[in-house]
Amino acid sequence: MSNLTTDADTAHFDLPSDRGEGHGRSPLRWLLLAAGLAVAVALPWFVYPPIAMDILCWALFAIALDILLGYCGLLSFGHAAFWGGSAYATGLVAVHYGVPFPLAVLAGMLFAMTIAVPIGYLSVRATGIYFAMVTLAFAQMIYFIANQWRDVTGGENGLQAVPKTFFGIEAVExxxxxxxxxxxxxxxxxxxxxxxxxxxPFGRVLVAIRDNSPRARALGYDVERYKVIAFVLSAGLAGLAGGLFAISHGFVSLQEVNWTTSGKVVLMTVLGGIGTLWGGAVGAGFIVQLEDYMASSGFEGIGIVTGSVFVIVVLLFRRGIWGTVAHLVSSRSTRSAGRRG
Structure with missing residues (x-):
């Protein structure tokens, strides 16, 4: 027990003071936040708007996965179930009820969270590779349902002509x-x-569970309950991203619930940096732009290139792109503070 971290103790005693203090007031954090907002606002001026929308959707998807992977230590290979499940639910609501797309997306998000409850409850009892395999199995079940329920989902033809209804504003639609x-x-x-x-405080408990689950349990936390809640919240954000992706494209295909979609978002999260939250957005932007460039060039071996990039980053930048930069900045700040001290 000597090598246990103090995260669980921090979660138990010190978390209330974390609200609005310290890191939240860091000038660098505010600067990065302003830069991120500026990039998000300016993106469609420099990138083809549909690609810009794809970047944002995948960025939110990767961030949602990082809540589970980076802060809870749970690798899910089944998050396509929530991204794609929400995409289908959003599309069906938009097609059959003609509601404004924000309402359709919220309906898809609720659907993703609803199916995440039983999946999460059954999955979190496993750990490591077993958890990953269980989530993958559930995702494949969703894929099978979407493929076979052709009267609703369109099967292999997909769900087509999903409208962008937005209160009658033609420019948006x-x-x-x-x-x-x-x-x-x-x-x-x-x-x-x-x-x-x-x-x-909830997030800090997740970190405590990630670092040492028995210690967190000994402190009185219901570990499985925290994991299920994190799973459902992650699924909800993934569903929000998937619903907007469906509306943006006006089409939902089986690709959205395929296991390759789960693998792609894991790739983005790892490339950006696990446990950094914003690293997922960096990884998403990089992968979406790279795939678009290669597809526009007529190059067919996209998987070979993205796989090679993944291997290089894992070997040379084990913290990921954003994680490596953040670590270097943090180390430099620590050294500067040491010299001043």
Whole structure:
């Protein structure tokens, strides 16, 4: 027990003081926040708007996964179930009820959280690779249902002609550029919710569970309950991203619930940096832009390139892109503070 970290003790005694203090007032944090907002607002001016929307959706998806992977230590290979499940639910609501797309997306998000409750409850009892395999199995079940329930989902033909209804505002409903700015607040709210989750007492307990589950349990925390809640919250944010992705494309295919989608978001999260939260956004931007560039160039071996990039980053930057930069900045700040001291 001598090598246990103090995260659980911190979660138990010191977390209330973490609200609005220290890190939250760091000038560097505010500067990075302002830079991130500026990039999000300016993105469709420099990137083809549908691609810019894809970047934001995948960024939120990767951030959602990082809540589970980076802060809870649970690797899910089944998050496509929530991304794709929400995409189908959002599309069906939009097609059959004609409601404004924010309401359809919220319906998809609720659907993702609903199916995440039994999946999470059964999955968190496993650990390590067994947890990953259980989540993958459940995701494949969702894929099978989507493929076989053709009268509802369209099967292999997918769900087509998903409308971008938005209170009768034609510019948003027909132009990808304006749709981007209509959807941007929902993405930003999702990212803010993720930040709030990991910087709350609840988030610090998740870190304690990740670092040493028996110690957290000994302190009186219901470990399985915390994991299930984290699983459902992560699924909800993934569902928010998947719903917006479906509305943006006006189409939902089986690809959204395929296991390759789960693998792709894990790739993005690892590339950006596990446990950094914003690293997922960096990884998403990099992968989406790289895939778009190669597809536009007519290159067919996209998987080979992205796989090679993944191997290089894992070997040379084990903390990921954002994680490595953050570590270097933190180390430099610590050395500077030591010299001043």
């Amino acid at each position: 027909t132009e990808a550029f304006y749709f981007y700015y209509a959807a941007l607040p929902m993405i930003l709210l999702g990212m803010w919710a993720a930040w709030r989750i990991v910087h709350s």
